[in-house]
Amino acid sequence: MxxxxxxxxxxxxxxxxxxxxxxxxxxxxxxxxxxxxxxxxxxxxxxxxxxxxxxxxxxxxxxxxxxxxxxxxxxxxxxxxxxxxxxxxxxxxxxxxxxxxxxxxxxxxxxxxxxxxxxxxxxxxxxxxxxxxxxxxxxxxxxxxxDKHWQTLHPEWLVNLLKKSYPNWREIIEANNRKPPMWLRVNIRYCHTEDYRALLNAQTLEAESNTHPQALRLSKPSAVELLPHFADGWVSVQDLHAQWAALLLDAQNGELILDACAAPGGKTTHILERAPQANVIALDVESARLQRVQENLTRMKQRAQVICGDASLPETWLPQICTTNGESAVQFDRILLDAPCSATGVIRRHPDIKWLRKAEDIPALVELQAKILTALWQKLKPNGILLYATCSLLPEENSQQITRFLQQHSDAHLETLPFGEQANAPGHQFIPTENGGDGFYYAKLRKLPQDEQ
The missing domain is CATH 1.10.940.10 (NusB-like)
Structure with a gap:
């Protein structure tokens, strides 16, 4: 009873x-x-x-x-x-x-x-x-x-910033208001991209390829459990433009690599797909989010050193790093800095950002990005590469941030990216498009040795 x-x-x-x-x-x-x-x-x-x-x-x-x-x-x-x-x-x-x-x-x-x-x-x-x-x-x-007047479905402050920066601001807003496509990243260690596409077709899951060698776009979103060999690490869900990070970083086996602000781990696992013998450090300030990094590494059967720490304060977590050569002063061959940002480029994927983010958040984020960028630059070897990335559409966080950094650091050289030059602005800004990737920004910096400065 x-x-x-x-x-x-x-x-x-x-x-x-x-x-x-x-x-x-x-x-x-x-x-x-x-x-x-x-x-x-x-x-x-x-x-x-x-x-x-x-x-x-x-x-x-x-x-x-x-x-x-x-x-x-x-x-x-x-x-x-x-x-x-x-x-x-x-x-x-x-x-x-x-x-x-x-x-x-x-x-x-x-x-x-x-x-x-x-x-x-x-x-x-x-x-x-x-x-x-x-x-x-x-x-x-x-x-x-x-519906008498066209609605942006965005906060006014953000619309004003987009108007100021983009002649095609209406197209960006329209793209933001659509549901995002589902992009897959094929693990080429297990399967060629076109072969995996054939596996999808056999499961009646249609997919289209892209200029990115590992990317496939599903015609309709699917539960990951239905993706062939997902649990075995053959494929990951990752936006098209985010997939360029590991390719641009171009990590090599044997190098010491820092993936700063690594959670949830998509870029960490991609780096290890391309350089499985690299010594990768996955760093994030939020311990709860690092659990996702470890879960992704386990699914992909990969190993990285996962550390909870503040990227703007390297001295607080550098002693935890295990180096193979026993060097006391740790310096990285390559650093991926996917910086904390307004996330205005991924609004279609996270529409709550429109109502969570405020105009007054932007200056504080710009300041934090500069602090992290400067701190990590000191930990990069001469001739080392730092790839700066954000999922933001705002020039304050992107091209203007890098312009200011280049002016302040004579040992920083801007490397050319394979997407074509953008006039009067360093790096490359992707904007969200209906069947393309999210809004994303990249700038690739090489640290000049003393004799090149």
Whole structure:
């Protein structure tokens, strides 16, 4: 009897997908937490078959948030604030399902209303029902009003920065607002890229190749479990433009390589695919994220020294490095600095960035990047290579950062990249495109020996 009562309590208190989505969105919008940090924690709290829907709702709402907010402002006279903000988030969930999913409208309304009980706001069931059903009745007129002017679906400060830097800023915004393509990186130690493409085709997974020798784009996203030999390390999921990092770094067997800000480890494993006998140090300041690095290394059957440390303070973690030649003063042959940045180039993949990032964050990030760049430069051997990379679209973090560094360091030489020259700006800026890669920036620097300065 007691067990039956316990099961009944568990059933009534378990989170529904819509309740979980509303909770997550509340934490993103009001507490500044990221989807990538929140969603994994909810994986055990909802049914396995509902996890994909949870992701779709949360990422989707963040992608089109201003449009949904405009609709709600027309439907709700008094803004829902404080403790009732969770009800506002349930309205976002309900509207997104009605507008952007194949879930029948009546089911979307019912599920949002029922979630109010799960979230301990049952007194708002009537309001949720009335607002969402009114939207169904007046949908055409409400959307015409909301869509009267073209919506960027971006914060104004970011739109202004993109306008200032890019004549084609509208194309960038449109690309940001689309769902990202799924890119694969084939491990050429196991399989040629075209041979792996044939394996995909045999699984009815269509893929297209690119100028990058290891990249394939899936026509439709797929669960990694369906990718041939994924668990054996034959393939990784990595954006097209991020895949250039290991090629540009060009690590060689026997060299001491630093992958700074390494988590989650995609670039670390790519470096080791190309130079399996290199001595690679995977560094990151967040110990929790280093677990992902180790998981990726294990899946790929690779070894690297994984260290938790602040890239801007090398002296605090350099003593942990095991060198094969026993040198006391550690200096690296090559350094990949995937610097902390605004992440404005990966908005389509992480749409919550639009609402988490603020204009005032940019100067602090620029300062941190410069600090790390200067600190790590001191630990690079003469003739060594430092590859500076960000997933940002902002020149302040990219070309302007490198211009300033070159002016301040006479021993830094800018190397040519294989993408063609960009006028009046060092390095190369990729922008997001519909079937291409994310926004990414690279600058390759060689440290001049004394006699070349």
């Amino acid at each position: 007691q067990k039956k009562a316990q099961k009944k309590v568990e059933k009534t208190t378990a989170l529904s997908t819509r309740a979980a989505a509303a909770q997550i969105l509340l934490q993103v919008l009001d507490q500044g937490k990221s989807l990538s940090a929140l969603i994994p924690d909810y994986q055990q709290r909802i049914k396995t078959q509902d996890f994909a829907l949870l992701q779709e709702i949360c990422f989707g709402v963040c992608r089109v948030l201003p449009r949904l907010e405009r609709v709600i402002s027309e439907l709700v006279e008094k803004p829902l604030k404080g403790k009732t903000r969770i009800v506002h988030c349930l309205l976002l969930v309900g509207l997104y399902q009605i507008l952007y999913t194949r879930i029948p409208s009546h089911a979307a309304v019912d599920e949002a209303v029922n979630a109010a009980t799960k979230l301990n706001v049952p007194s708002f069931r009537g309001l949720l029902n009335a607002v969402l059903r009114r939207f169904l009745r007046e949908q055409e007129g409400l959307l015409a009003k909301a």
